[in-house]
Amino acid sequence: MALVGLAQTGKSTIFQAASSTAVESGFLADSRLGFDACLVNIGLEQAALVDLPALRTLHDLQDADRLLLMALLGGETGHGGKGGFKAPDVLIQVVDATALEPNLALSQELCQLGKPLVIALNRLDEARERGIYINVEALSAALGVPVVPTVAHMGKGMATLFETALNAFRSKTCPIPQLPGPHLRKALAGLNDILDTPAVEAAFHVPRSLLLTQLAKDHTFFTAEMARLFPSLMPAVEEARAEAARHLPRPLAEELFADRHYRAAALHEQVTRLGHAAEKAGWRRGLDRLFLHPRWGLIGTLAVFALVLFMVFEVSTTLDSLTSAPLAAWVGQWEPDSTVGVIGRAVADGLVGLIGIVVPYMLPLVLLLVSLEESGIMHRVAFVVDRGFHRIGLHGGVAVPFLLGLGCNVPALSAVAASSSGRERIVASLLITFVPCSARSAIVLAIGGKYLGWEGVLGIFLLTMLIIAVAGKLLTHRYVQASPGMIQAIPPYAMPQWRRLLAITWERTSDILTTVMPLLVLGSVVLALLSHFGADAIINTLLLPVTSWWLGLPVVLGVPILFGVLRKELSLLMVYQALGTQDIAPLLDWVQIATFLVFLTFYVPCVSTFAVMLKTIGRRDALFSVGLSVGVALGIALLCRVLLQAMNAML
Template identity: 60%
Template sequence: MRPTPTAPLRGPLLRGARRPRVVLVGRFGAGKSTIFEAASSPVVRHEHLAGLGGAYQECIVDVGLDQISLVDLPSIDSLHRLSPQDQVVLMYLLWGDQWPEVAPRDAVEADSDFPAPDVLVQVVDATALEQDLELALELSMLGRPMVIALNRIDEARRKGRYINVQTLSARLGVPVIPTNAAMGKGVAKLFETIVAVAREKSCPLPQPPTRHIAESLHALQAVIATPEIENIFRVPRALLLSQLAENDDYFLSAIGTHFPPLLDKITTARAAAEAMLPRPLPEEVHADRHHRAALLHEAVSSARGADLGDNWRHGLDKVFLHRRWGLVGSLLVFAAVLFIVLQISALIDAFTSARLAEWVQQWQPDTTPGVIGRAVADGLVGLVGIVAPYMLPLVLLLVLLEESGVMHRVAFVVDRGFHRIGLHGGVAVPFLMGLGCNVPAISAATATGSWRERVVAAILITFVPCSARSAILLAIGGKYLGGAGVLAIFVLTLFAIAVLGKLLSWRLADSAPGVVQSIPPYSLPRWSCVWRKTWSRTEDIVTIVTPLLVVGSVVLALLSHFGADRIIDILLTPVTVWWLGLPEALGVPILFGVLRKELSMLMIQQALGTADIAAVLDPTQIFTFLVFLTFYVPCLSTFAVTYRALGRKEAWFSATVSLASALVLSGLARLILEISQRMV
């Protein structure tokens, strides 16, 4: 037996009070916001920095078992001659909202909540590396753990620029992670590295100025090397020295206010430094840092032939991971899956469940044991009709796409869209699986993710039209309402999922961590993994659906055999007649839908006494009834798997939401159609 792979658990876990605060910092256009969006939560906090500061956004992100608070700060180009807006960013990088006594107190809001960052993540544009390296040298003076995200690395290579990541990391003393944030590549590795740096608390290597600049600043350094200065500013000495040498207005004015005698000494020390240099001190300090960044750039990068990346993998990624075309590619994947499954299911159904159903229909027992036997046969035929033509081909095809790496790319592209209903793109596969059967879809959705996401996904998946409901819609709606009527019901389903997702997100907004979507390389599926995953996602059909289908068929058959169906029709009159405006005889098909939706169509014909439904129901009644069946309480099998995965409370909540939605939407549909008929 192959040993089970294990991974060491690094502790203590970074959660709760230990959760590190990570800020994304960098120049405008480097890709900060793209990385934030790639990992962000459906619930993002948007705030403004105090004073003249710009807007920032923040959310919690799960990284394995650890968590981080991720902050996307306003962009900053350099610490040289800071603008008022950049000055506020620097103050938050140094102190958070706990500004020292020298800071202007009126700029800090009383209810602000911005602790100082634990880790800095500088997002660097690999196509403009030299400019970003100067900012990296400046940020290293802050004395905080730091990681560099070397973004757009693929684009730099296509332009013929190759960057030695190992050398750059060694020279700066910080991890450097190549990324392509727009395509989600390297982002998972970046966040794993961030957590490791936060746990180790490793800081960048010192990046001192060149020798002649350092010698010229000895006198200035002696002036500020006092405990009083360090205590009141709480700034690394190297950064304070650099800012005073460049005549930073904020630090100079703060010293003039709190230490007036030192102001003359600083002026004298600066004049002595300038006497040793060919140009003014601020220009020399900045030019020296620029020169060191240029030398570092030359040491870590080289020009080679352009890497056009013209292979089939890169071509597929240009489609699947493009910000706009990726959605088109994802829709094409969904359409292809459904087309293939429908084509296969029609063929399989003709040779399996259709023939079995025709054979069972010939058995018309009169005795109670015979009725029970026929009910068991009906239940098993119904099971074959779900699993063989619809469920197995759909699940098998989705697993093949997952194992090949395609579905991970689809999940990355649709992630932001799913954020609008409080979920992540990883639930795209369970949602698509729900078109076959909601039972394995809910099992897949509740296998991973946070508790909040499992609850929201399980409830929303019950609204995805499974093969049984779709068969009813296409058979009855397509025949009597036409394509427009069927399309209207499917569009109403999408609208209900979107609105309900928003409402559930508000209900559970207190816990919505972000998740980093990994982008694995393309690979050929291994059949051992394919069959194992296929079985794990369909085993609930055997363990849960089969007994419930059989028991449900037996119960309903006995009710009909002993004449109890009339009682059911009378008890459901408030729903069928008063609210939905339907014949009283449709009470049994409505109840039947709770146990086995896939045979509701036959029950409708039996209850109305005719195969021509239009002879008894008008188009408004047909549309209303189909809307109710679409949103009505999920079948008993779906309720059972929800109960097992989420517990009694959430299972009953899901059933209540489904019933309430069915009553409200079908009632509104009836009202709107009746009003429109009267107006015509």
């Protein structure tokens, strides 16, 4: 599929909306005319999409237009056999609805190429705001091609456009030939007879109507080629051209130009009417400007992000204090001495931990994001952030799982598994483990907010964003196969239905019972038994190279670090227990506190996350994720320690 059209019609915007994370660029032969190409998934099919340079006209072929015409008819081999594309099977002409007439002149010329053609009637919203109303059905009938209204910068009509292009390829339906006026056809009859020979058709490989109009003018590329290939026919061609001019009121080239624009103007008048500027489209148009505007669309995305943060740190925190916190306090009164009692307490702790994940953080956040998806808002957020995610090798469709990860990484990984596959699923899953879930964020806010101030907390969260971006770029070298482009549909706004909301929420959270709960309880039992049999000192000794030598922390923090694998909130509680106080400032300086928080932020999220990764991306990549998170945590924590110590020495 090739995107063609005049300059400034929105071709590149459509290409960027559909393009993959790996775009190949090249130049047309012997020129500086650049093109971009990528693979795009359209339903179950895959197509090669090419964004060609602007095409001015086929009427008066300058060098640039001639090279584009040759590429449309025969493809482009590229330099060294790389970076090229085969002759397009389908042409998608991007038309500016606010300046329809000059675009229609090119449309009629493209109809001469004998290839399936689809018109993307772009900027239709701007046309309506200017009082320009276009009869899409009448335009489609007049040209014999499908016409799809689009608003490219908002992603509207993209899915329909590419599905229509795919159907045009399957049906092999070509446009209605746009012939010159009757007086020109009569005048060019003699020249047309000369071209009616197999040798000429075989030599040029272009549609007859295009060759006819090109040879009717002197000093064109086709005229020169005709003189080179068939010198014996040139006297007859020149005589036929002179005979045609004798029957016309002006020179032949001028008559062809005037006829072309007359037919475009007539078609424009046929399918367009002017009226009053369109009224505001109400709240839907207002929301689209908030979520999809090229400049202000980020405001809507940030509003959704703020809503998620409010849900995590206000609503979920309140629910936690009403549900799992009282249960944890009640279970905490049980201090068994026997091995059986310790196991029972560990099972209870595991179940309370499960409730602490599901009830306050998972269910409300998943329900919120499903509601935003069903209403059509999350599709718009995904479209806006798509280009940013391309920089780390992903599509904007993973925005929803990343937002879920702010509450809990477990449902985020399940959402990635449901919405992606292959390389994208693996890379997104690996990166989500670095998204600070509510548990890790709670530790950063509790300790960092108290001892580092808001600047330290902000610095840690900004560091997290930086590491995710850098890790995404580096992972492209491990998982080199780029994902094909994905056409993101922009559905109409809709009111979510409760029955569907609950069904989807259950579908995305049911894995917690079958996969996470057994491992969470088992991990709790194992760690409780280690503590029961006095293995704390052994664990701290084994972790001495990490805690004391590498991170510069007290040796007693080895156990809190290890138990944090079970659930991050345990780390906060056990830090206080290990140090014997909740006021840790006298025992840890600000550099140690910052180092410890950075390490916990990037360290393995929890055993629940690992359990889901085993199921969604397999054992090999799940183990790689553990190694990656441990390596990143150790590396970034050491770097922060060194830099902060140097900064502290300078103060």
